[in-house]
Amino acid sequence: MTETGKTAVFAAVALVLTGMAMIATRDYTARPETFSDQGQPFFPEFKDPLACTDLDVVDYDPSTATAARFQVKFQNNKWVIPSHYGYPADARDRLSKTAAALMDLTKDTIRSDAPDDQEKMGVVDPLDAKAPSLKGRGKRITLRDASEKVLADFIIGGKIKDRTDEYYVRVPGKNRIYGVKLKAEPSTKFADWIETNLLGLDASKLRKVEFDDYKVNLEQGYQKGEVLDIERKNATDPWTLVGGLPEGMQLDDDKLRTLTNTLSDLKIVGVRSKPAGLTRDLKKDDGSGITISTQALASLQGKGFYMTKDNQLLSNQGDVRAYCDDGVVYTLRFGEVALGVGDQLTAGERDDAEAKKDAAKKDEKTSGGAADNRYVMVTVAFDPALIPAPQAEPLADPSPAPGELPDKVIAADPAEEKAAKLKAEREKADYDKKVADGKKRAQELTDRFAAWYYVTPGDSFRSVDLDRAALVVPLKPKTAAPGGAMPPGFPGGAGGLPPGFSIPGH
Template structure:
């Protein structure tokens, strides 16, 4: 009985102490925090240049997982990177300063609460709280700045907006229970990947584009669990910025594995509306996320000739929708989403290889909504030199004799040619003229070589940047960049000012770049001769629009199979020197992809079909 009374007394004393001490503690904290009204939240932080990292941490209440966004300065290079995105380079110096500035001189307007139980009400629950679970609510956004040593300069949990105000928010310092109201612009705390990077991936302007090429093929799953290749057509079109005109430089379809020169279908012409929009899409090409490639794959893509030998690289490519094929000139990478080739006036070609599509690849924008309904697509970019932009200069022949000098004078000067020169004077002038011509010829050669070397260095620098990354683009952008037969050609009657087919169904005459009728007739045009219909299609050319009728060629030989697709007895891969490049039936290619071709073509006897843009 006596023991029971002792426990009762002790319990009563403990309850009384708890009742007495709780309001006293809150009262004291209130007294302290009321004194802070009008003061800065972070009085010791006033230099934005001290910031070496910025973390913006949010919590996905539906998935019950953190969504961290981190930008940090590399200690060795001093450059900003995005650790939350595999270390992708950030264009973030100004952005970090913009995100830092709101925290400097951030003044406390009032005290909303000192009770921890009110955190959910004001939306200032820490996203790093270990007790969070699916369905948790009232979770704020944590912004944390650190210096180069890792010391926290400022940390703030930003909660709900204060009702009836503009720009005011409830906030809390993570180590405190007190909830303040402040006026803060949260737009600088964006976690949209695109806001933190150089959004011009290619840095190509619309008027820099000189040529556009396409390799149209299909990758088909075969019975032996390998991937087969069916080629459809290759095409190259050129753009004349001065004339605002597109012209068809080369068009080939595949029959029996061979690329044969062809013409558009009767009544079809270049779809200049699509091509002009493609120029804009290239100029505005933006990525919405990235994924780092395996180191061995990145290193292989930086080499002059691609050689893939490790299973990790092969598996990574296949996972993203790419399939390598080994040939005598190295490994070529085929893309499940097709290829578009952009050639520029400075001699650099950009090969855009589109991989698989998936709904989970995109990054959420600032409004929490993904682009294109969430559908995105992988993109590999490779740069290569376009020799077609560096033709050999037109060099003048040096006169060897006085007679050749006089003939040159008559051709260039006519009646103004010097007269009554002595033999000695002519010989002296011959040496002077030869020296002048030699210097001018060398200047032309040097100018061409310097341009080519600048382009080669540009290609090397671009591939050093592109090789590390799978880029991810929105599907709506992909549709603007992906060229098919249906988007490349359209009925002439659909083009403003276009010419519809004649009543007899024959197409209008193909014109060259100067607007003159082409000497070569379109397929099926028998006007002016009595040739039979079969004569209109030469034996070495393909009917208009004819796609390949061959069986798919198998990709990925045995020694490059990933474990999941390895199958004994796989067919040999397609030869990398098969006709593949736009306008290059030889398929010798250049730069990174064996067999890609440079688009110059060996069937260039047909004058280009030009269409005003």
């Protein structure tokens, strides 16, 4: 082989070896770079869950091909839900707990870097208007601080098969998809962020319930109904009907039990905001009538509530008044049916025509559906007569009986007088405190309820809106004590002793 040939061979071998070295080196350095972020936190700078003042969740609804946004925000020193007219987010610790759980998310496993896998894994951005397909859109969650700085932003996709609580997750604007174990997924349900117990009523304080069973609407006007009162002296006494029960009748214990349970935990499934003027006027309700501006009447009538000429507020389905021993009197006025499902029901986002269609669809599938929900207005007054006033105990009278002469004059015991005076002062102070506390609570509740129409479930409405037919039932026969009666055919039974039988010793 000539020198030129040898040189060419050596050059070719050197080139091959150099190429192999480059490939090996590239593969060696690229592999750890590919998996360099596995196991790392998504947002390492997000370290304080209390810094979060804004939670924004966008979920895609394939049935309407729209992205629905749910937001919880800290405004004016309180947590509110902007999508629901700024209604208070009473579940105060939920946001901090949710933020803490999301703050700790780590990139547990790397699943794909291919854009084509986003649809299959359900991590397409629901806000991406340029995405070619409507399928595979995930739930985008964004957390911000008071300065609107983004603390965390990611898209939760589908659940990973055969992995407990593990989901596909992608950061918006990035192609990489991770497998992530979620400790908590932010809820977009209105009920999860509010205090669903509307009244906050303590059932043990309930002393009287009044059912005013009138009806009113624009077509038929006012139809008077029966007013029925039940009462009890304390929480352990049975309920009695004011005016007495007809012979052979009793109050339905099951209905009364359900009534007290429902009043103490009256659920709401939606809210509507009242006009500002109506809100101010309702805060003035002291039981003597409510004066409102004419522009608020349309708002009232649309929900099934009406004003009389003498400024009395009436409702489509009558009133229920609950009297408590702390002086607080709740008046529940039940109005029209609240139509709709989903956001339509919780916030009334779409018009009544659309709501009726969706409500009808739901009713076709389920009994007791959306058409059962009712608007309810709550007003509160304070009645000091409900708080038992202290009764002064008379001191023992040392004077002799009429016509009798004492052997000696017995003076009143100063120690007994002092003790009685101190006791009376304590009881008076205790009574005054109860009155002050009752007034304060009534005002707080008035401020809370005045701005809102509420939507209560059909079951709650039916459990509270009772009439005589529901409450008064035939008297149940008393069951004999064990061993106290003999079956038919035996002594003491209906038919006496059967022929041919006898009892030993008789």
